[in-house]
Amino acid sequence: MRGVEKVVSGYSGGSVPNPSYQEVCTGTTGHAEVVQITFDPQIISFRELLEVFFTIHDPTTLNRQGPDVGTQYRSVIFYHTQEQKAVAQEVIARLEEAKIWDAPIVTEVTPLTAFYTAEEYHREYFERNPEQPYCRIVIAPKVVKFRKQFLAKLKSRPQQQNNYIL
Template sequence: MKNNTFEIATLGAGCFWCVEAIFERVNGVEEVLSGYSGGKIANPTYREVSSGLTGHAEVVQVKFNPSVISYAKILEIFFKTHNPTMLNRQGADVGTQYRSVIFYHTDEQKSVAEDVKNMLSRAAIWNDPIVTEISPFTKFYKAEDYHQNYLENNSKQPYCQMVILPKIDKFEKLFEDYLKK
């Protein structure tokens, strides 16, 4: 979806705190919001989504400048900073709300998502097949304020230290050329 000079990517890769922390560091990304998408009720709460009964995934909406970073590169970062071969889980987080998913906003995004997924599948980076869902975007519900900028606001929490920071280290090593200066 285009928004003036920006586009929007909606991505789920497990806990949105990790995904948000990574994309906040990507050059060309203007804004990252944590929220919920892909479910069957309006305005879900974290507690409702965490139950696994709403059908929503924890996602981030990434507002990015395509003249600085392409949608394909956004997706490469997405795929390589989580395990896209795990069905409905990432690490200790288990349930459909933690599924690996790309919600595409346009037919062009769908095509790019399928191409990137197929390219990475052929590259055999992972031992197991990629199970990332590619689905049409319908609605995004912003998560509660305490979920926004989670790492920045909670950097001393054990989850941040043991889970988020190692993912950021991995991202920074893999995508050094794409870090904000």
């Protein structure tokens, strides 16, 4: 999206320093799989990023996203500032009031204490593995939904040199 400068896959919210993907997957470290987004607030607001966040996942399932189950898959927003906390709480309240989902939103709003970058093989996973069944069945439809809903806010990119088309 325009204004997004960097997106890094990683882990946050747990008690083990610098956990591995395998450790996080056990559900025993307390970490959630997350992305850290660096953005230019003059181009895109934190609120707009949250609109995307709440569009591409189900914030009503506790410790679950689709077929993935465990605390590492919880819906969580790790905020950097009190202003971000307030915006996140306001967006959640507005969505609850609108009754978009049948169940209540269970998204946590938690201060960021540490972020650990995922291992190289776990970064850009969808881009590197578009034919992998999980990517085709779970991720590709989310990417299509995102692109369709936020087309006007996407960066223009040169045609990529791969054979996978969404």
